[in-house]
Amino acid sequence: MNIDIRSGNGMTIARLSGELDHHSAATVREELDRCILTQQPKLMIIDFKDITFMDSSGIGLIMGRQKLVEGFGGKLEVHRPQPHIQRIMKLSGIERIVRIV
Amino acid sequence: MKIINEIKFIMPSLSVNEAAARAVVSSFLIQCDPTVEELADLRTAVSEAVTNSIVHGYRNSGGNIEITVRLLPDRVVFIRIKDSGCGIADIEKAMTPLFTTAPEEERSGLGFSVMQSFTDKLTVKSRPGKGTVITMRKKLAAHE
Numbered sequence: 001m002n003i004d005i006r007s008g009n010g011m012t013i014a015r016l017s018g019e020l021d022h023h024s025a026a027t028v029r030e031e032l033d034r035c036i037l038t039q040q041p042k043l044m045i046i047d048f049k050d051i052t053f054m055d056s057s058g059i060g061l062i063m064g065r066q067k068l069v070e071g072f073g074g075k076l077e078v079h080r081p082q083p084h085i086q087r088i089m090k091l092s093g094i095e096r097i098v099r100i101v
Numbered sequence: 102m103k104i105i106n107e108i109k110f111i112m113p114s115l116s117v118n119e120a121a122a123r124a125v126v127s128s129f130l131i132q133c134d135p136t137v138e139e140l141a142d143l144r145t146a147v148s149e150a151v152t153n154s155i156v157h158g159y160r161n162s163g164g165n166i167e168i169t170v171r172l173l174p175d176r177v178v179f180i181r182i183k184d185s186g187c188g189i190a191d192i193e194k195a196m197t198p199l200f201t202t203a204p205e206e207e208r209s210g211l212g213f214s215v216m217q218s219f220t221d222k223l224t225v226k227s228r229p230g231k232g233t234v235i236t237m238r239k240k241l242a243a244h245e
Contacts, residue, residue: 019123022152023116029207053123053141055148056215060207084141091218092211 003031010042017050022057032065040072049080058085059092066098077101105172106132114159114166114184122151122168129170130178135241142219143178143239149212150182150235156208158186158233176241180220185232192225 001018014032018024036044044065048054066076077099081089089100108129112118123144130140147168154166164185171179189195196217201210217223220237227233 019120021116021119021123021148022156023119025207026116053144053148055145055152056209056211057152059209059211063209064207084138084145087218088145088211088215091214092209 001027003028005031005035007035007039007041011045012036012039012041012043013045013047015047015050017052019053020051020058020061021053021055025057025061029061029064033068036065036068036072040074041069042074044069044074044076045079046076047079048082048085051082051085054081054085054088056088056092059088059094062094062098075099102173105174107169107171109167109169111165111167114155114164114186116152116155118166119148119151119155122166123148126168126170126180133172133176133178133241134244139239139241143180146216146219146237146239147180147182149215150180150237153212153235154182154184154186154233156206158184158188160187162186176243178239178241180237180239182235183232188229188231189225189227189233190229192227196225 001024004015006013012035016028062078069076079101081100089095110125112121126147127140127144130143151166167183169181173179196213198214199210201208216237220239222238224236
């Protein structure tokens with residue numbers, strides 16, 4: 001799992017690549033939380049384009065980050081999930097809470 | 102029922118093994134030439150079941166997880182994930198979408214829902230203090 005985080009102008013983009021499961025989610029959570037706490041972005045984008053696998057651990061990860069970003073008055077968006085990952089997102093109903101682009 | 106081929110492996114309940122379990126199951130299933138979607142469904146279902154054993158079954162201890170994959174006639178895939186963890190007292194409750202005993206670990210409570218949606222048949226057998234056995238079946242689409 002690789003994470004590339006860039007911030008500026010109140011916006012943070014985190015590009016994830018690899019497989020997102022319960023094991024890798026722990027590292028991603030730690031990195032994203034560190035960034036959210038220091039940057040307090042108005043808009044946080046998690047780019048899923050290069051995530052090749054995700055199970056329901058990813059849903060927990062997104063929901064947790066959404067709460068944290070919202071706590072600072074910001075919004076979280078999920079960008080470019082692959083079709084199979086979109087199915088899990090749809091099943092979870094997360095699109096009612098987080099904008100998926 | 103006749104078993105065409107079978108693989109069985111045992112691994113300790115370490116979270117790093119979640120990816121290994123998916124990889125072994127994927128490699129074994131390649132011989133059936135599944136579609137990309139079918140393979141993704143089964144990989145996800147295995148990942149959910151193995152994670153359940155690690156996070157819930159062996160919550161306060163370690164143990165082994167036994168994974169069996171069988172190829173049955175008519176392109177039916179059978180997968181069994183067995184642990185000797187704490188077991189599930191109320192299976193019906195555990196299978197309720199969004200129910201989780203580990204909210205502090207950001208578990209979404211969707212594991213069984215995903216297993217149900219991505220396979221044709223899911224069976225959960227469990228005895229508190231003894232462990233849990235999850236079996237899943239999925240019929241792969243016929244070849245053209």
